[in-house]
Amino acid sequence: MSLNKYLDVAPEVAAAVAAGKPVVALESTIISHGMPYPQNVETALKVEEIIRENGAVPATIAVIGGRLKAGLSKDEIEYLGKKGADVAKASRRDLAVLVSKKADGATTVTTTMIIAHMAGIKIFATGGIGGVHRGAETTMDISADLEELAHTPVMVVCAGAKSILDLGLTLEYLETHGVPVIGYGTKELPAFYTRKSGFGVDYELDTPEELANAFQTSLDLGFQGGMLVTNPIPEEYSMDHDVINKAIDEAIKEASEQGIHGKATTPFLLAKVKELTGGDSLDSNIQLVFNNARLAAKTACALSAKN
Numbered sequence: 001m002s003l004n005k006y007l008d009v010a011p012e013v014a015a016a017v018a019a020g021k022p023v024v025a026l027e028s029t030i031i032s033h034g035m036p037y038p039q040n041v042e043t044a045l046k047v048e049e050i051i052r053e054n055g056a057v058p059a060t061i062a063v064i065g066g067r068l069k070a071g072l073s074k075d076e077i078e079y080l081g082k083k084g085a086d087v088a089k090a091s092r093r094d095l096a097v098l099v100s101k102k103a104d105g106a107t108t109v110t111t112t113m114i115i116a117h118m119a120g121i122k123i124f125a126t127g128g129i130g131g132v133h134r135g136a137e138t139t140m141d142i143s144a145d146l147e148e149l150a151h152t153p154v155m156v157v158c159a160g161a162k163s164i165l166d167l168g169l170t171l172e173y174l175e176t177h178g179v180p181v182i183g184y185g186t187k188e189l190p191a192f193y194t195r196k197s198g199f200g201v202d203y204e205l206d207t208p209e210e211l212a213n214a215f216q217t218s219l220d221l222g223f224q225g226g227m228l229v230t231n232p233i234p235e236e237y238s239m240d241h242d243v244i245n246k247a248i249d250e251a252i253k254e255a256s257e258q259g260i261h262g263k264a265t266t267p268f269l270l271a272k273v274k275e276l277t278g279g280d281s282l283d284s285n286i287q288l289v290f291n292n293a294r295l296a297a298k299t300a301c302a303l304s305a306k307n
């Protein structure tokens with residue numbers, strides 16, 4: 001494999017990829033913009049540990065000093081976690097300028113998929129993806145994550161999407177762009193903090209082997225797009241529907257009153273929801289990321305066993 005000249009793959013990650021061993025990519029916007037310090041750093045390190053316990057090598061992804069990094073050191077994770085929202089949130093449109101300026105960037109689902117693919121990593125675990133925002137019929141606010149899922153062959157394991165988004169329109173967009181939405185052990189799309197959303201997924205698959213088979217088949221078919229696996233939050237950590245939906249409605253109202261728009265919208269809504277629900281939503285958020293890391297690692301092992 002000839003690697004991109006701006007890419008640095010950590011030696012352990014490069015060795016695992018070269019040997020066809022299981023590797024799981026992780027994003028860094030969840031560290032810088034998704035959770036407060038120090039829980040963000042603790043969570044990021046614990047997620048790496050969970051991936052190792054389940055037989056795979058973790059590769060946390062970020063842009064540091066203009067280098068695309070697949071595999072961060074503890075110090076680099078600590079650095080991003082401490083800087084928090086002072087690190088640029090880097091989506092596809094930001095990457096070239098940040099790299100040319102030798103700047104730092106926290107990678108979203110979009111840029112984590114891009115860099116994972118460059119490094120030869122096929123599976124990526126996170127919390128929630130971006131999607132079509134409520135009111136998108138007038139704002140046109142649709143996350144670049146959906147477009148990336150359409151074009152980049154990486155499996156993304158998440159807990160569904162938060163209802164800060166219009167989940168129905170998000171599913172329509174994914175359908176149009178040919179992205180399969182899989183429910184892990186469920187026929188219903190999970191809504192991040194809750195196991196149910198009222199919307200159906202395309203397919204239910206029930207084991208890591210089934211997930212690996214489906215994704216390998218997509219690769220064998222020569223499809224350039226990804227696959228979205230939605231894994232419901234464990235029952236004991238899921239939140240009350242009414243409590244979370246009330247907080248989300250309030251957060252959306254405040255965002256519109258304050259004229260929040262563009263790339264600031266998602267971080268604003270996430271922080272507001274957290275503020276309105278106290279520590280409960282943060283605890284749920286952390287637990288669902290752990291749960292996704294376990295499933296992604298097991299699926300990476302199953303995929304590796306096929307090759």
Ligand code: PSU
Nearest residue numbers: 029030034108109128129130143144266
């Ligand atoms: N949704 C979450 N948690 C997150 C994000 C989204 O529940 O941390 C982050 C991810 O990095 C995602 C990004 O890729 O926000 C989407 O931002 P936008 O909506 O601006 O595309």
Ligand code: MN
Nearest residue numbers: 141142143262
């Ligand atoms: Mn947006």
